[in-house]
Amino acid sequence: MSSFENLRIVDNFYQTSLFFPMPTVIISTLCEDGSTTLGRYSLVQPYYVAGKDYYAMLLCCRNSSNTAQNILRNGKCALNFIDDSRTSFKEAVKLSWPGDKPSDKMPKCQFLLEKSLIEEETGEQRPQVLTDAIEAIECTWMRELDGADRDHPGELNGYEPPYHDFNGITSKFGAHFILRRRVVK
Numbered sequence: 001m002s003s004f005e006n007l008r009i010v011d012n013f014y015q016t017s018l019f020f021p022m023p024t025v026i027i028s029t030l031c032e033d034g035s036t037t038l039g040r041y042s043l044v045q046p047y048y049v050a051g052k053d054y055y056a057m058l059l060c061c062r063n064s065s066n067t068a069q070n071i072l073r074n075g076k077c078a079l080n081f082i083d084d085s086r087t088s089f090k091e092a093v094k095l096s097w098p099g100d101k102p103s104d105k106m107p108k109c110q111f112l113l114e115k116s117l118i119e120e121e122t123g124e125q126r127p128q129v130l131t132d133a134i135e136a137i138e139c140t141w142m143r144e145l146d147g148a149d150r151d152h153p154g155e156l157n158g159y160e161p162p163y164h165d166f167n168g169i170t171s172k173f174g175a176h177f178i179l180r181r182r183v184v185k
C-alpha cells in the first residue's frame, strides 16, 4: 500500500501543492517615461544552460503586469536577487500587489537603486539595478524567438490567440520571456 496521499491540485499548484523551492527576485524594468519600476517574481529560472555561446533565463508571468508590459515595450530588465532578511522581504511584499501602478508603489519603495553597468559602459538607457542585490542579471528579451516580435504592449484585459509556444504571449493572461543574460555583480 502506498505511503503517499493523492493531493487535490488547486490554484497556484506550484505554491500550494508542491515542494518546489523558488527564488525571490525583484525585476526592474524601464517605464515609458524612463523611470524604473520593480516587481516581485519567483518563476525565474535558467533556460539556455549549455551548448550556446551565451546564457539565457526564463520568466513566467502575468502578461498584464507592469513588468511584462515594459518587457514587451522595450525588452529590457534586470533580475535582482535579494537576501532573506526581514527588511528585504517587507519591501518585496510591497511590490507584489497585482494592479498597483509604478506611480502607486515606487514612491513608497525603500530599495536603493543605482545606474546599470551596461548603461554606464555603453550609454544605452537601461532599468536601474538594486544596490542591495546579492547579484543582478541584466537581460534583454529575445523577441526574435518564436515570432514574438509581433507581440506588443497595451492589452491589459487579456490577449487574443494565436499564442506562442514558448516565448512572448503564451496564453490569454500569460507570458514567457526568454531573457539573454549578463551578470553584473
Ligand SMILES: Cc1cc2nc3c(=O)[nH]c(=O)nc-3n(C[C@H](O)[C@H](O)[C@H](O)COP(=O)(O)O)c2cc1C
Residues within 6 Å of the ligand: 037, 038, 039, 040, 041, 042, 043, 044, 060, 061, 062, 064, 065, 066, 067, 068, 095, 096, 097, 098, 099, 100
Ligand atoms: C512570492 C511571490 C512570488 C511571485 N512570483 C510571480 C511570478 O513568478 N510570476 C508572476 O506573474 N507573478 C508573480 N507574483 C505576483 C507579482 O508579484 C504581482 O503580479 C505584481 O503585481 C507584479 O508587479 P508588476 O505588475 O509591477 O510587475 C509573485 C508574488 C509573490 C508574493
